[in-house]
Amino acid sequence: MTIRIDRRHFLMGSTALLAAGAAGAMPAWAQDTRMRLFFWGGQDRADRTYGVSDLYAAGNPGVAIDGEVLPWGDYWPKLATQTAGGNAPDIIQMDYRFIVEYAKRNAIAPLDDFVGGTLTLDDFDADQLEGGKVDGKLYGISLGANSVAMMVNTAAFEEAGVEPPNRDTTYDDLRAMGEAFKSANIRGGMKVIADGSGTEPMLDNWIRQRGKSLYTPEGKLGLDADDMTEWFQLWAGMRADGICVDAETQALDTNGPLENTMIALGKAAMIPSNSNQLVAHQAINKDPLTVSSYPRIAAGVGGGHYRKPSMFFSIGGSGANKEAAASFISFFVNNPDAGKILGVERGIPCSAAVREAIAPTLDDKSQVALDFVANLGDLLGPLPASPPAAAGEIDVSLLRTMSQEVAFGARTPEDAGPAFVQGATEILERAS
Structure with missing residues (x-):
């Protein structure tokens, strides 16, 4: 052969x-x-x-x-x-x-x-x-079965004097970690996390913890304008306070080679990823890496993760x-x-x-x-219905674009929330 x-x-x-x-x-x-x-x-x-x-x-x-x-x-x-x-x-x-x-x-x-x-x-x-x-x-x-996961640079956390995230870490904890990274000012100002506002799996995990879904079994949008406004506000606040990387830095990640991710470029100590990608990320990173769960929206709230193909x-x-x-x-x-x-x-x-x-x-x-996948515990929720046919377009052409517009100041979160829901609804209707 x-x-x-x-x-x-x-x-x-x-x-x-x-x-x-x-x-x-x-x-x-x-x-x-x-x-x-x-x-x-x-x-x-x-x-x-x-x-x-x-x-x-x-x-x-x-x-x-x-x-x-x-x-x-x-x-x-x-x-x-x-x-x-x-x-x-x-x-x-x-x-x-x-x-x-x-x-x-x-x-x-x-x-x-x-x-x-x-x-x-x-x-x-x-x-x-x-x-x-x-x-x-x-x-x-x-x-293979996997789950969404944070890719974590354990060496960077050690240098910053901060305990790495664990299965109980919340978004408020993430903010506190980010402030500690700012104070430590390691590696020329490395941030604790990349900007996740345009990452569909991270949005999906966040909204599932709120008892909703990104898409319904009928192929409709499962969130509303208030949800999306709050999502964009969450990340705008972290961006403004230097918790996550800024817009210009995040733009270096083109959703292509792993070498362009914020963790590979040394710009952030954590990025949203998937559990199965630990092997590939470690292959191109000199620092030791591990995985942790996505943050909880509040202490004790779970159900955002699932075992995904x-x-x-x-x-x-x-x-x-x-x-x-x-x-x-x-x-x-x-x-x-x-x-x-x-x-x-x-x-x-x-x-x-x-x-x-x-x-x-x-x-x-x-x-x-x-x-990690075998021990998700209360973080684990049911496998959602397969996304509708237009989900890829909403992810690539709408969420990522709109998150960048907010990051660069072209839109406010209050404008982007309703605009996202309207745009996503129109895409779904065209595809149905």
């Missing part, structure tokens, strides 16, 4: 020394079966993914996989162009907020016909299977190799040796057998991520 990799971004990972027998018995595909695998991520994810591709190749010499990886911000425009043109990749890494949109326009294919045959899901976590369903049909196979593999709706793609996905999520290569970089494996196989092999950071 020859794997051809788009090298504009990352080089192919290699596990060529793995024995062919480790792949297990796999279907024999035609010699000319060539599939395209498209995913977002960093170098560490690329190396792990291509390592599993190599392992799969050992048992399937007739299959060729062309892999391409892009940063998050570049990934979605290219995928949208390809699927709209009927040129979808065979295997597509899919996100929870976009799966409804892609399923409803047939850009990804239902997988139900493969389950129990080519696609084995016998010991898969039930909640993770449900997360990949749209209108009762299975469109995505979860590649970190991402899915879906099959392109226009692809000619759907059964071969299903076979690769089944191998990716079920093979113990593949699981050892992947670790928990994409989240906690959803197969009980794979979890058992990899547990003794995990490094310290991977174990931290696993323990």
Whole structure:
């Protein structure tokens, strides 16, 4: 098998020394079966993914996989162009907020016909299977369970003389930490936290703690103008008081490579992230990192977190190799040796057998991520309904833009709150 990799971004990972027998018995595909695998991520994810591709190749010499990886911000425009043109990749890494949109326009294919045959899901976590369903049909196979989490630079907290956050930390505590960072003035004025006002998962967590939801099961907006005004006021206050980074600094983070995040650039000691990203962030940061929960809105208030499918593999709706793609996905999520290569970089494996196989092999950071997701306690709430088809547009084109407008002074929080609700409602109505 020859794997051809788009090298504009990352080089192919290699596990060529793995024995062919480790792949297990796999279907024999035609010699000319060539599939395209498209995913977002960093170098560490690329190396792990291509390592599993190599392992799969050992048992399937007739299959060729062309892999391409892009940063998050570049990934979605290219995928949208390809699927709209009927040129979808065979295997597509899919996100929870976009799966409804892609399923409803047939850009990804239902997988139900493969389950129990080519696609084995016998010991898969039930909640993770449900997360990949749209209108009762299975469109995505979860590649791991994770939760939102704060990425925390423990060395920076030590230098500032501040205890790192823990599962009981509130937004008021965060303010107190920020004041201590200001007084300590470490590393040229590092702030305690990045600006999270344009981070959809952080807004989602905050509103869930208030007993609401970002979106209702019917696909409507679950918050109101007062909620959004208060959200923008919260961050405007932290920005004005120097608790979080300023607008110009936050603008350096383009939602692309992890190297541009505030924690990698040394501008903030914490950023909103996901538990599975600890491995990737640690790979590019010299300081020791850990994860903690998002802040509570008040002491004792929980329910904001949930065990979310970190991402899915879906099959392109226009692809000619759907059964071969299903076979690769089944191998990716079920093979113990593949699981050892992947670790928990994409989240906690959803197969009980794979979890058992990899547990003794995990490094310290991977174990931290696993323990975090397994011990959320009262922070954990139910998995929300899949976001509506327009959720991605609201996140990228509205929330992020409006948060920057508030940060740079082009809007006040009092103006932005109603404007966000009106804009989001119009986007949802257009998409329905």
